[in-house]
Amino acid sequence: MRADLHVHTTASDGACTPGEVVSAAAQAGFDLLAVTDHDTIGGIRAAMARAQELGMALLPGVELSVVSAGSDREIHLLGYGLHPDDPGLAAYFDRKEREREARAQAMVERVRALGMDVRFEEVRAMAGGVISRSHIAKRMVELGCVGSVKEAFERFLNPGRPAYVPREATTMAQGCALLRAAGAVSVLAHPGLLRMGETALEACVAEWQGQGLQGLEAFHPSHQANHARFLYGLARRRGLLVTGGSDYHGEAMRPTHLGDGLAGWESCDADVRALWHAAGTRCGRLPDEPI
Numbered sequence: 042m043r044a045d046l047h048v049h050t051t052a053s054d055g056a057c058t059p060g061e062v063v064s065a066a067a068q069a070g071f072d073l074l075a076v077t078d079h080d081t082i083g084g085i086r087a088a089m090a091r092a093q094e095l096g097m098a099l100l101p102g103v104e105l106s107v108v109s110a111g112s113d114r115e116i117h118l119l120g121y122g123l124h125p126d127d128p129g130l131a132a133y134f135d136r137k138e139r140e141r142e143a144r145a146q147a148m149v150e151r152v153r154a155l156g157m158d159v160r161f162e163e164v165r166a167m168a169g170g171v172i173s174r175s176h177i178a179k180r181m182v183e184l185g186c187v188g189s190v191k192e193a194f195e196r197f198l199n200p201g202r203p204a205y206v207p208r209e210a211t212t213m214a215q216g217c218a219l220l221r222a223a224g225a226v227s228v229l230a231h232p233g234l235l236r237m238g239e240t241a242l243e244a245c246v247a248e249w250q251g252q253g254l255q256g257l258e259a260f261h262p263s264h265q266a267n268h269a270r271f272l273y274g275l276a277r278r279r280g281l282l283v284t285g286g287s288d289y290h291g292e293a294m295r296p297t298h299l300g301d302g303l304a305g306w307e308s309c310d311a312d313v314r315a316l317w318h319a320a321g322t323r324c325g326r327l328p329d330e331p332i
């Protein structure tokens with residue numbers, strides 16, 4: 042089975058609309074796709090509709106930004122199988138959207154104070170949906186203030202850099218509870234990007250599991266093969282679900298493709314089936330699944 046369980050759309054900072062990304066996945070021969078935009082489910086209905094038309098299996102998902110209690114490290118939490126009409130999610134995302142707008146305005150002001158002529162209205166228009174640092178970075182590149190999105194983050198937009206403004210924190214426990222109430226399974230996104238040693242990561246995962254975490258994204262383009270193997274083994278030892286995704290943002294954003302980072306995921310079929318059955322809401326069916 043071919044599955045990609047981590048994909049962004051124009052509802053957040055992806056370059057393709059939900060319909061486009063589902064069509065592209067179907068065309069490329071994927072059996073299952075999960076749309077996981079940052080702090081929004083604004084693309085889910087359109088993705089589900091397109092998947093239904095194409096007879097493709099789709100998991101409605103999201104990627105929440107959370108923090109671990111007692112730390113300011115930002116963690117990304119994937120939710121799979123959420124109910125798109127859940128009122129708790131709608132209220133949460135409304136609040137996050139307002140907060141993101143205010144934060145983006147504050148960051149643009151800092152960027153301007155640093156001598157770059159970025160205007161909030163232009164960034165807002167470029168974002169379309171949920172606004173993020175990515176959109177500010179893209180505008181900085183367009184204006185020639187920096188050579189690349191990466192440079193914009195490294196010099197200005199990352200924590201500790203001069204234009205960074207933190208967001209109001211949602212804790213891991215709150216994120217897992219919100220997802221569970223919406224019928225979704227909670228999976229730690231790209232653990233490798235936390236840049237923790239194996240022992241420290243294992244201790245954190247144990248703590249988060251106690252707070253509702255149900256799976257690990259072992260396969261991701263940022264993971265070296267040996268780290269993916271470690272994460273896979275950790276998930277197995279702790280009875281956690283295993284997932285994998287390319288974190289596709291559209292080729293214009295980053296040079297990644299659907300399905301990237303999933304080499305070596307030999308148990309994909311079994312892992313995907315376990316997730317599919319654990320997730321509440323889903324669209325279509327997997328290959329070989331009885332109707």
Ligand code: AMP
Pocket residue numbers: 054079106172173174175190191194195
């Ligand atoms: P925000 O949600 O506003 O905090 O923005 C975070 C988003 O910016 C992430 O989801 C990534 O898509 C993007 N991002 C973060 N760091 C980098 C980087 N070094 N290079 C390119 N994109 C990045």
Ligand code: MN
Pocket residue numbers: 049054079175290
């Ligand atoms: Mn992103």
Ligand code: MN
Pocket residue numbers: 104117230231
């Ligand atoms: Mn992420």
Ligand code: MN
Pocket residue numbers: 047049104288
């Ligand atoms: Mn992502």
